[in-house]
Amino acid sequence: MSVNYVARPWESRLFRRCRRAWDLAARERQDYEPSEPAQVFDFGEAIHDALDVYYFPGMWDWNRAIVRPLAVAGFEKSMRRQRDAYTQTRELSAEQVQDWEQHRELGTGILERYFEWASDIDRFTPIQVASQFDIALPDPANPDSGLTTPEGRPLQYRVRIDLVVIDDHELYWLVEHRIISDPHWSDLEALRLDEQALTRGWAWQLGFLAKLEGTIHNELRAATPAAGKSEVALRAVPGVGGITTQRSTESFRRTHIPRTELEIERHGIAVALEMQDMTDPSLRIYPNPSWEHCSACAYRPPCLAMTQGIDERPILEASYRRRVGGDFPLGRLGSVWGFVPEIHRVAEHRAPGAEQ
Numbered sequence: 001m002s003v004n005y006v007a008r009p010w011e012s013r014l015f016r017r018c019r020r021a022w023d024l025a026a027r028e029r030q031d032y033e034p035s036e037p038a039q040v041f042d043f044g045e046a047i048h049d050a051l052d053v054y055y056f057p058g059m060w061d062w063n064r065a066i067v068r069p070l071a072v073a074g075f076e077k078s079m080r081r082q083r084d085a086y087t088q089t090r091e092l093s094a095e096q097v098q099d100w101e102q103h104r105e106l107g108t109g110i111l112e113r114y115f116e117w118a119s120d121i122d123r124f125t126p127i128q129v130a131s132q133f134d135i136a137l138p139d140p141a142n143p144d145s146g147l148t149t150p151e152g153r154p155l156q157y158r159v160r161i162d163l164v165v166i167d168d169h170e171l172y173w174l175v176e177h178r179i180i181s182d183p184h185w186s187d188l189e190a191l192r193l194d195e196q197a198l199t200r201g202w203a204w205q206l207g208f209l210a211k212l213e214g215t216i217h218n219e220l221r222a223a224t225p226a227a228g229k230s231e232v233a234l235r236a237v238p239g240v241g242g243i244t245t246q247r248s249t250e251s252f253r254r255t256h257i258p259r260t261e262l263e264i265e266r267h268g269i270a271v272a273l274e275m276q277d278m279t280d281p282s283l284r285i286y287p288n289p290s291w292e293h294c295s296a297c298a299y300r301p302p303c304l305a306m307t308q309g310i311d312e313r314p315i316l317e318a319s320y321r322r323r324v325g326g327d328f329p330l331g332r333l334g335s336v337w338g339f340v341p342e343i344h345r346v347a348e349h350r351a352p353g354a355e356q
């Protein structure tokens with residue numbers, strides 16, 4: 001156990017969703033993860049990996065004709081890396097091979113179209129991509145001092161961001177890439193309330209001592225568009241922090257949401273209060289079953305055993321393991337570019353395409 005109590009946004013989400021799952025999974029709790037990947041590949045992760053290469057700050061002034069194939073290669077490498085991890089102990093079925101191939105083709109098609117679309121609207125300069133960093137949690141009751149657990153361990157939050165850019169007016173924006181499978185775009189209010197974007201934005205401001213103008217929600221639909229020319233729709237909606245602008249086609253949507261200082265600050269207070277709940281010694285652990293969450297829960301087998309009064313330990317020993325690696329998965333890009341932050345930096349620093 002380290003001196004600091006380190007939590008991560010995924011642990012906070014799990015804590016809110018189901019305390020039993022959180023207790024099994026969180027690094028400061030039982031720290032179990034499934035010993036084998038549950039799926040052959042995560043399409044969203046592979047697209048993210050491609051976008052990390054495309055927006056790598058050190059290559060931003062390179063000719064995009066050179067960078068595009070590198071980004072597509074990043075996608076394909078990610079798909080292969082994930083498939084190889086899955087097949088370490090198992091063979092793929094014919095359906096899984098076909099599904100992997102179809103998604104490889106789908107992904108390269110989406111990326112080629114995205115690069116074409118983005119070339120007109122990427123009016124910014126990337127400064128950080130796929131960065132991971134720690135921040136000390138300020139005490140909401142006394143923001144000049146850091147929060148600690150009741151045992152006196154300093155509370156830290158470990159955050160990973162997709163991308164931070166600086167626009168033509170020298171304003172910083174946090175960019176969130178989202179891979180959407182739903183045939184309908186989500187409501188604008190859902191983006192305004194986007195907990196992940198607010199958490200990352202708040203942490204980034206604290207970590208890098210700079211002000212964010214807002215968040216950019218960059219959505220890519222995981223589907224091949226209908227034949228014919230895709231219409232571009234433009235929208236501008238007034239909001240508390242300024243005018244939200246949205247540009248969309250059938251396949252892609254980009255929304256700029258200006259955020260006020262107060263909005264980001266208030267979200268940070270909520271994160272800190274939740275961390276205090278998490279580390280409360282009298283915290284009660286109980287399951288919160290709902291098919292919406294349980295259907296995709298990695299801890300369903302031990303949870304079912306516990307619910308049925310059966311010893312869950314043999315299941316945990318057979319199919320789960322305590323985490324061994326760091327937070328940053330091997331083989332993925334990570335960098336911090338352009339800042340010298342006053343924080344403990346845990347990101348791996350690796351050039352795109354570097355082999356592990």
Ligand code: SF4
Binds near residue numbers: 287289293294
């Ligand atoms: S299966 Fe459902 S109730 Fe059980 S741990 Fe997972 S989310 Fe919680």
